[in-house]
Amino acid sequence: MDDLLVKINNFKTEIKDFVAQNSDDAEAFRIKYLGTKGLVKDVMGEMKNVAVDKKREFGQVMNEFKLFAEARYEELKAATSTATSAAIDEADLSLPADTLPLGSRHPISLVRNRIVAIFQRLGFAVAEGPEIEDDWHNFTALNLPANHPARDMQDTFYINQNPDWLLRTHTSSVQVREMQKGKLPIRIICPGRVYRNETISARAHCFFHQVEGLYIAENVSFADLKQTLYFFVQEMFGKEVKVRFRPSYFPFTEPSAEMDISCLICGGTGCNVCKHTGWVEILGCGMAHPNLLENCGIDSNKYTGFAFGMGVERITMLKYQIKDLRLFSENDVRFLKQFTSAV
Amino acid sequence: MTISYNWLSEYLPEKLEPEKLSKILTSIGLEVETLEKYEETKGGLEGLVIGEVLECAKHPDADKLCLTKVDIGTGEPLQIVCGAPNVAVGQKVVVATVGATIYPFSGEPMTMKKAKIRGSESFGMICAEDEIGLSSNHAGILVLPADTKVGMPAAAYFGTYNDFIYEIGLTPNRMDAMSHLGVAKDVCAYLSHHNKKETHVKSPFKNTFKADNQNLPIEVTIENEVACERYTGVSIQGVTITESPKWMQQKLKSIGLRPINNIVDITNFILHETGQPLHAFDADMITGKKIIVKNLPEGTPFLTLDDKERKLSAEDLVICNAEEGMCIAGVYGGARSGVTAASNNIFLESAWFNPISIRKTSFRHGLRTDAATRFEKGVDISNTVNVLKRAAVMIKEIAGGEISSDIIDIYPEPKKKTEVAIKYHYLKKLSGKNYHGDTIKNILTGLGFEIIKEGQDDLRVAVPFSKPDISIPADLVEEIMRIDGLDNVEIPAIISIAPAVETLMEEAAFKEKVATYLIGTGFNEIFTNSITNAAYYNESVLETTVKMINSLSAGLNVLRPQMMETGLESVAYNLNRRNSDLQFFEFGKTYSTYGVGKYQEKQHISIYITGKKSADGWKAKGEKADFYFAKAICEKITSLLGLAINNYALEQNEKLDSCVQVKVKSEIVATIGAVNKKALEMFDIKQPVFYVDIDWDKMITLAKTLKISYAEISKFPAVQRDLSIVVDKSLKYEQVEKATYGAKVNKLTAMNLFDVFESEKLGAGKKSMAVSFTFLDEEKTMTDKDIDGMMNKIITAYEKELQAEIRK
Numbered sequence A: 001m002d003d004l005l006v007k008i009n010n011f012k013t014e015i016k017d018f019v020a021q022n023s024d025d026a027e028a029f030r031i032k033y034l035g036t037k038g039l040v041k042d043v044m045g046e047m048k049n050v051a052v053d054k055k056r057e058f059g060q061v062m063n064e065f066k067l068f069a070e071a072r073y074e075e076l077k078a079a080t081s082t083a084t085s086a087a088i089d090e091a092d093l094s095l096p097a098d099t100l101p102l103g104s105r106h107p108i109s110l111v112r113n114r115i116v117a118i119f120q121r122l123g124f125a126v127a128e129g130p131e132i133e134d135d136w137h138n139f140t141a142l143n144l145p146a147n148h149p150a151r152d153m154q155d156t157f158y159i160n161q162n163p164d165w166l167l168r169t170h171t172s173s174v175q176v177r178e179m180q181k182g183k184l185p186i187r188i189i190c191p192g193r194v195y196r197n198e199t200i201s202a203r204a205h206c207f208f209h210q211v212e213g214l215y216i217a218e219n220v221s222f223a224d225l226k227q228t229l230y231f232f233v234q235e236m237f238g239k240e241v242k243v244r245f246r247p248s249y250f251p252f253t254e255p256s257a258e259m260d261i262s263c264l265i266c267g268g269t270g271c272n273v274c275k276h277t278g279w280v281e282i283l284g285c286g287m288a289h290p291n292l293l294e295n296c297g298i299d300s301n302k303y304t305g306f307a308f309g310m311g312v313e314r315i316t317m318l319k320y321q322i323k324d325l326r327l328f329s330e331n332d333v334r335f336l337k338q339f340t341s342a343v
Numbered sequence B: 001m002t003i004s005y006n007w008l009s010e011y012l013p014e015k016l017e018p019e020k021l022s023k024i025l026t027s028i029g030l031e032v033e034t035l036e037k038y039e040e041t042k043g044g045l046e047g048l049v050i051g052e053v054l055e056c057a058k059h060p061d062a063d064k065l066c067l068t069k070v071d072i073g074t075g076e077p078l079q080i081v082c083g084a085p086n087v088a089v090g091q092k093v094v095v096a097t098v099g100a101t102i103y104p105f106s107g108e109p110m111t112m113k114k115a116k117i118r119g120s121e122s123f124g125m126i127c128a129e130d131e132i133g134l135s136s137n138h139a140g141i142l143v144l145p146a147d148t149k150v151g152m153p154a155a156a157y158f159g160t161y162n163d164f165i166y167e168i169g170l171t172p173n174r175m176d177a178m179s180h181l182g183v184a185k186d187v188c189a190y191l192s193h194h195n196k197k198e199t200h201v202k203s204p205f206k207n208t209f210k211a212d213n214q215n216l217p218i219e220v221t222i223e224n225e226v227a228c229e230r231y232t233g234v235s236i237q238g239v240t241i242t243e244s245p246k247w248m249q250q251k252l253k254s255i256g257l258r259p260i261n262n263i264v265d266i267t268n269f270i271l272h273e274t275g276q277p278l279h280a281f282d283a284d285m286i287t288g289k290k291i292i293v294k295n296l297p298e299g300t301p302f303l304t305l306d307d308k309e310r311k312l313s314a315e316d317l318v319i320c321n322a323e324e325g326m327c328i329a330g331v332y333g334g335a336r337s338g339v340t341a342a343s344n345n346i347f348l349e350s351a352w353f354n355p356i357s358i359r360k361t362s363f364r365h366g367l368r369t370d371a372a373t374r375f376e377k378g379v380d381i382s383n384t385v386n387v388l389k390r391a392a393v394m395i396k397e398i399a400g401g402e403i404s405s406d407i408i409d410i411y412p413e414p415k416k417k418t419e420v421a422i423k424y425h426y427l428k429k430l431s432g433k434n435y436h437g438d439t440i441k442n443i444l445t446g447l448g449f450e451i452i453k454e455g456q457d458d459l460r461v462a463v464p465f466s467k468p469d470i471s472i473p474a475d476l477v478e479e480i481m482r483i484d485g486l487d488n489v490e491i492p493a494i495i496s497i498a499p500a501v502e503t504l505m506e507e508a509a510f511k512e513k514v515a516t517y518l519i520g521t522g523f524n525e526i527f528t529n530s531i532t533n534a535a536y537y538n539e540s541v542l543e544t545t546v547k548m549i550n551s552l553s554a555g556l557n558v559l560r561p562q563m564m565e566t567g568l569e570s571v572a573y574n575l576n577r578r579n580s581d582l583q584f585f586e587f588g589k590t591y592s593t594y595g596v597g598k599y600q601e602k603q604h605i606s607i608y609i610t611g612k613k614s615a616d617g618w619k620a621k622g623e624k625a626d627f628y629f630a631k632a633i634c635e636k637i638t639s640l641l642g643l644a645i646n647n648y649a650l651e652q653n654e655k656l657d658s659c660v661q662v663k664v665k666s667e668i669v670a671t672i673g674a675v676n677k678k679a680l681e682m683f684d685i686k687q688p689v690f691y692v693d694i695d696w697d698k699m700i701t702l703a704k705t706l707k708i709s710y711a712e713i714s715k716f717p718a719v720q721r722d723l724s725i726v727v728d729k730s731l732k733y734e735q736v737e738k739a740t741y742g743a744k745v746n747k748l749t750a751m752n753l754f755d756v757f758e759s760e761k762l763g764a765g766k767k768s769m770a771v772s773f774t775f776l777d778e779e780k781t782m783t784d785k786d787i788d789g790m791m792n793k794i795i796t797a798y799e800k801e802l803q804a805e806i807r808k
Ligand SMILES: [Zn+2]
Pocket: A263, A264, A265, A266, A267, A268, A269, A270, A271, A272, A273, A274, A275, A276, A278, A279
């Protein structure tokens, strides 16, 4: 039995002096001592030869030997491991974080995307079209024949006369193009850039962005229009927002209306933003004018439809209380960075 | 359009509060943009009272000031310091008490405070006329008659005129509401419907017209019956031109019109009461006592009211006397024929001119007068006589004289009213609301429609002449809906739609992905004006550039043919504000033309990089962005779209140094470069700017053709080997790449350049490049021997093709 004790002590010295250069050596150690055919197991095997009255004592010795080998293996493994944990100098964790840059989306993109997403939820599909348009698609088809006084409402950039080519003054031209395709029903939204020949100021710019919508099917009513737009403003501005529809005029809709929402700033009690009316205008809308439908080859006896249009800049200005349109195209980083966290 | 509350109320049978009326107006489509209190004298003289000067002594410490005691009827006289030389005991004066705000004739308003002037307390101010806005008179304090009652509010003494003014955003289809009476009619239609009680306007038209004599007959002939469908006139002799009465001046002033004289004021008053423009001629200037409505030969000179000589077009309609033109019909008067202070006899015109003809003439001469804008929208042709009679009676009452002719009314072809039929089920289909037949009838008759025929499910009505814009059933739907109120259309609870299939989903998703990546990398998205300055581009670019022919601003005259310049404007804008580290991207379009009707719009992403990639930190200084950073961004975007760049081609570029074109499948998808000095100077930029222009249309087309299918991940590990070579300094990395791939080592999956340097040791004209290679065999674990074999192939190729020396 003493033989065994000597043997164990020798192994212990061997184990203690074992040198591992790398993880392969550590692994070799494990196989040699702790493996299924390892020495520890061998030594344990001797137990059967130990006298019964010594079994308890030897059991303890052997167990201690096994733990000793295992502990040494953990040591070797840790020492040779190539895995590195972060060595943090814990002296001052309040030092600033690394200067990772972070950019921002332009507020017009954010609001445009939000508007589009809301209408997509209602089954509208996006349609796009050219910014350079002919007179017919931008005016005539939309029930705005030559010399119509309402053409004054939209100061137009012309790029050619006779035939007239111009920069679209609204994305309604895209609706016309979709209607001409003759596939009904139509349920589209048309986001895009539009142009007006205006002197640039805080309130007016020569380019801006619109999202217009059109739904044409059988039996579409003004009540349906109200429902769609009410859904839109609730998603856009919150469930508490109140709406008001009032009669208005657009050549391509009849009846026409404008939708106001309760002022986001004062909640309806009156302030400078709402000119003390408690309401702010948000979009124009109406039922597709029979002339518009017929101009685009749609039977106005069978089909009815609604259309609406809004200015992305206007909604952005309301949402973020921006008072000068020029900020959108000046691209001052001090402006842009304010939208880093906007969604 | 400006509407006075007081004036409007005169035509309404019941009194409505200004706010209530405002709500009604907006709900029926006459949007009240602003509702403001109007005070003829600003501030309404509030807080100003009549006082009596009880004492007046020299100020102990100031020669030019007086110390007064003024009784304002409160029992306790006020001590007031006064600087006016004319102040004296016993005077009745206007006192601005402490707390009152005074509105001077010119200058800012001022609120009275208890003051100490040269050591003496002063409780208010004794006012001069100009100090309280009554006039520009500053000749000392205002002294009132001795019998003026002390303590009387100044407002009561001077009788200030107050009103509320509606600014109405009138839509172009509502010519019927371009007057106080027209608005009143609409309000009455609303009241009739909502109060369920027939309500009519208090009509100003009384049947009191009577010609006093026939001493001044004028013969009227219409030669152009298309441009003038009705011409009505009357002459009045012996008028006295003077100021108009106070009540009329107050009304005109309240809506922003300057009183001129009684005749002009009456025509203006009638215009804003009824919407019918009138023109008053000096009857003595009507040579031959003849009026001929006709066109004059092209180029006929005509001296207008503003003393300018204008050349008439053959299409301009002119009101002529026997010899010459007197007035551009419906647009602008002549210099010689109008009413002046010396006029004695007048001829008053009330006519109907063709809207299109008026519009053309008005624009042709740049004369956008009030009369023209009304005629071009269409005035009520049936009303010319009524209006003229009212005006004539009013002139006689106010300016004296005698009506010296009957009403002359030339109306060659009396117009028939337009008839429109509306089916009730159409009304329901379009509105989504079920209106009762009686409701429909009542609303329409309340608005002046005449019921022609009634059926089970339909109604035929004649449209009043005041509403020329109404011609189809949908127009009637609008009339009914707006009077009933759009807010009274119930919003359905259930939505039923025909949904559309989205076809642009993928492209939009790619855009979002790229945007999200760029933002995460530190880029700010910008939006720039696609209208820009032709001066940015050279002759050959301008050949295909889209140019505007009527731009209001000289610097904004073309659609951008290239993205770079408008973005550089934004870069410069920020650099000028001391923000020098910028990373911008824009999704935008460029435009070009290849002839009339042939226009091309292309989508781009443009990227601008200048200054540091990130800010200085305590561990490391921020690194300056360079060409290779721009190149990396371009590569990553390409990768996000699933595309592999197969070539960078050096390119001469007018505006970029170090310019390369990026090719995918031999198509140019992007351009990268450093903006050159000349281009930077154009924007006064003094630091390097790197620019990437991505052809989004092309990228997206290529990306769409790609399908992603999962490839089994190799069970065997990849092996990496490094190699250092010494080559000629001029050797390009792409040659190394070419040689590597030329060696045709098929287990080579990637190579990466990780070091480049030159040193004396290497020798002049030499450089060292260190490359790492990744090998992978899908079938088995590679042995050292396998790898050595492949490395040798590469080494051989390097030695042969690059004359490279292998560093051990
Ligand atoms: Zn408000």
